[in-house]
Each structure stands twice: as structure tokens, then as C-alpha cells.
Amino acid sequence: MNFKLSKLLLITLLLGSFVFGAGKITGGSMHEIPNWFKASFLDMAEDTEEAAEENRHVMLFLDLDGCPYCTRMLKESFINDGPTKSYIQNNFDVININVKGSREIAWSEDETYTEKELAQKLNVPYSPTVIILDSEQNIVVRLNGYRNPAKFKQILEYAHNKHYNNMKLTEYLEKVKTKTVYTLQDNPMFKDINDLSPIKTPLAIIFEDGGCFNCEDFHNTILKNKEVKNAFSKFTVVRLNATSDKTIVTPEGHSVSVKDWIKEINLDYRPGMLLYNEGKLISTKDALLYSFHFKELLLYVANSEYKTYPTYLDYLRVKQDELLKQGVDINLAK
Template sequence: MSGLRWLISVLLLALSAAPLAAAESEHGKMEGVGDFEIPEWFKVSFLNLPEDVKEAGQADKNLLLVWYQDGCPYCERLINTNFSQKGIVEYTQEHFDVIALNLWGSRTVTGLDGGSLSEKALGKRMGVQFTPTLQFLDKQGEVVLRLNGYYPPEKFRTALQYVGEDAFRNQAFSAFMKANTPEGGKPGKLLAEPFFADSPHDLSEKKGPVAVFFEQRQCPDCVRLHEGILDDPRMRELLEPFHVVQVDRWSEDKLVTPGGKRLSARQWGDELGLDYVPAMVLFDRGEEVIRMESLFKGFHVRSMVDYVASGAYRDQPRFQRYIQARSERLMEEGQTVDLWEKN
């Protein structure tokens, strides 16, 4: 009898383990996770930002805050691609003291107002939604430029020069970027998509979500947006609830914004402070919810669209929390989440 009981126990254990093994095998995986280490030449700081600003000024430098999070693929590109180039490193070291801050970190920071709080709390207070986010501070401790996301090396070098050469004192970053970025890509008209609404645009009348794509001619990154992201059936499905428009960032053609202002596309882009092209700005109920204004891959762009279309932003104001939950849900459904899609 004892042998029979043992056999039955083994069979029951095998049967109970089979669904678990199947569930594990069907669980999706995550790819494209970033792998990087903070450079040794970044400043070793006591995280007293007023003191850091003062010390940078005494060395005739500005302060640069680099917000990151572990596993971030865009942070990996910033660290391993941009900050591996000798010219960028030398220019940065000459003009900036650089401090790395963990968006979810628990270290105590003395903020610019003199108050003490954790890195995580400071990131929330400063509205950091993406990593990397870079904040350039002048010698008085004012943020004079902010990069929300990853800029490839050439555009990143231009951003460094904008602050390092004090161009921010008399010129908007969008104008400086346009004047100092070589054009390329396909000439002629903007690239079209069948779901773009016909102009003229009156966005003040739209009750549902609105997606606005700011682009320009001869723009390699715009080509990648269309061929790598907008052509994806998953993206097109997510955009279905939206009224989707495309505007030329530098056009003088008039439109009516979701807030009811009649402006040219150029004026509206300036008012929004758009420095990177292409940019995607998502609105709901006439208010901006979130924007893409740097280099993003497909998964993160689709997540932004879903964040607005689903209304999740109303319950979860921190996009990074939402995107973590979305990744887990997709993997539970057996899908592969690729943070750095080949597009």
C-alpha cells in the first residue's frame, strides 16, 4: 500500500505541476533591457544641489543633472554611445559638472529650494516622466534647458553647446537646434499616412483624444517614425480612437489649437517649446497629457498612445509606473516586450 500511495502522490504532483510549467512557458519575456554603469568622471556629490551649483559656478561651469533608472535602454545609449565619444566627453567635462540621479532612488537630496527629500520624491516634484531626463542649470541654479528622453550624439552635442556657449541667453533652443542640425532624408513633402486628418485643422472642436505629429521635410528621424512605428498595425489600432493630425513644425499655415487659439504651426510649436522633430503631442479633453520629443522606439510610443486612449493617465499620473504595469500585463499574455525595437 505504501508503494501505491507513493505512486499516486508522484502522479498527482506531476499533474499539478504541468499547468504551472505550461503557464511559465507561455509567459512572455522582456528584451532590450539597458546595461550601463555611471561614468567615473561624473561628479561624486553629497547631493546638496545649491552647493553643487555654487561649486560648478566657481569652476566657470554649469550643472547638469542626469536622471536615469536601472534597465533603461535609452540611458544605456546615452552612457554607452554618447558618453563614449571623446569629443562629447571632453566638451562635457570642460563645461559641466554632471550628477546622476536615480528616478526611483532613496538617497537624500537637498533640492534647489533648500529642502531635503529623496531622489524619487524630487523626480516626482520636478515632473520627470522619462529616463534619461537631462536638466541643465545655469550658474544661478535656474533650469535653462531640459531634454526629456534620448538625443542621438549629433543632436546631443548641439544641446551641450547651447548651454555651454551661453546661447540660451538670447536664442530659443528650437531655433538653435534648427540652425545647427544638418538636414537629410527625403526631400519634398511631409510623409503622409491615411489616418492623418485633412487640413485646415480646428482642434478645439474635438471631444475625444487628439494626436498631433510635428514633423519637417528632409528629416531622417521622421522617416524612421513612419517606416518603423506608424506603419506598425499595433500602432494604427491604438490610434483609432484619436483625431490624428500632422503639421509642419516650421509652417506658417494657421490652425486652431485644442485650447482655441488660432496660431501658425510654427507659433504653436514655439509655444509648446518643441525642440526635437519629430514630436508627438497627445491631448485629451483639450489638455496636453504627454508628449514624445526625443528619440523613442515603438514600444514606448505605443505605450504613450495607450496611456491616453485607455484613460489610464487619470488614475496613474506617473507614466513610468504605467509602462511597468503594461509591460507585465503584456508578458502575462505571452507577448515579448522589446524595449529597443529594431526600427
């Protein structure tokens, strides 16, 4: 089973600072929605029609109180003055939806849902999720999890200029000229392996490129975290340059260049990661994760917890409760 990491952004686990047993959860962050978001009557047909008349798109920002990933993305791209915020204000009607909320939303003439029900319909058990709709209310962009402001702006340009009519987002991002902001860093755990098909033990494939805004921080924080390093020790770890023409053999036995493989799997986030066990893709990391969530994702795959728990979220609820009862403090935002 392939559970996209984006489905893992942990709604019920991002709720501020609570005490459970002897341990406590910290790092949850409350946030306010910008006052320039659209004061919508939550009639999506009406909202998309109004936006189209002004050559704009409707953007749904699905979030949850206490979510540190939501707080960071709101601050960087919607609150702080800069080119991304300006581009959003000029071209998008942004509507906030609380994934646990109770407001009623007219999704269509025949369908009305609460915010929580709509999140379930759209398969959004995590936050933040950004969904962009065209004039016919089709979902033309869906982002699972946090995005850096510069990368987010490129994605917004893809939507506003309607490139979705001609190409996938991953194809567009490859065509967009991006200045080099990151030089790929080595790590002792990285193995230089071109044929991945014989590996049946836990396998982590990390994708980076020179346009990765989050990769340096990934190396300097996540990969230096002791618990993350211990979890990675259970894996064969391969790092690939997402823009490379190098031919590899995938774990499924498919011979392909790295950059073409990225298009096939439609992975736009960097550093993205595929996690395999027993030769099968178990999880796709396609959004930002802080150390605790990252470490537990690795253990979910490496320890074959997916055989007991259908989703990472099911596993994480149990694991988190165990840690708290043991007196372990959990920081969600480090």
C-alpha cells in the same frame, strides 16, 4: 489633464529582463557610468560654485539601471568619441543621479534629499532626464528623455553660451542653422486638415522638420509596427512641418502659424506629438519611445484610460501586468 510624455519614461518598467507569470520582459539594458563624470560630494551649492569658477555648468544626468533609453544616450553622447562628448567634457561637470538611489544630496543649505527623494522633488519619475544648472543653481535646461547627439550638442551650446538669459530653448533651436538631414515622408494615415477645432475624437498631431535626426527611423520602424498602426487607426492623424509658416486652427480654436505654435507649447523634440481626445490635450510626446511604450500611449488616450488612471504610468503598470499574465512577451527596446 496633460501628461507630458516625458513623464512617461517608465522607471519601474525598464528593469532589464524579468519573468512575470507566463510572459517576460526583455530589452532592458544595464550600463556603466563613464569614469570621467565628476566624483561629486553631492553638495549642489559647492558643485555649481566650482563649475562657475571655471565657466562651466553642472549637468545632472538622472538615470536608472535597465533603462534602454539611458543606455542609448550614454553610449552615443557620453561614451563614444565625437564632438558631443568632447563638448560636454570641456564645458560641463556631469553628476550622475540614480532616480531610485539612496545617496544623500545637499540640494541647498537647508534641504537634503536622497537621490530618490530629489527625483521626486524635481518631478522626475522617468529616465533619462538631463538637468543643467547655472551658477545660482537655477534649472536653465531640462531635457525629458533621449536626445540625438547632434541635437543634444545644440542644446548644450545654448546652455554653455547662456542664451537662456535671452530666449527660450525652442526659439534658440529655430535660429540655429541646421543642415537638412531628413525629407518629410508621407504616410497614408496622415490627413491634410488645417482647422483642428471641430475634431473631438482621438487626434494625433505629429511635428517633424528637416533637422529631425530621428524622423526617418520613426517612419521606418515605429510607423510600420503592426500594433502601432492598429492603435493609430483609432485616431485622426495630422502631420505638420514644425518650421512652416502655414496658419492652422488649433484644437483649442486658436489661429496660429505652425512654427509659432511650436514656440508657444515649447516642444523641442522631433518627432514630437500631441494627443487629444474630446477636444482636450491629454499627452505630449516629447522624447523617444520604442514601439511598446508608443503603442500603449496611443491606447491610453484613444480608449479614454486617463479617466480611470490619472497618469499613463499608472495605466501602464496595470496593462503590462495583464499582458504578462496572458503570456505576452514585451520587448522594451524595439
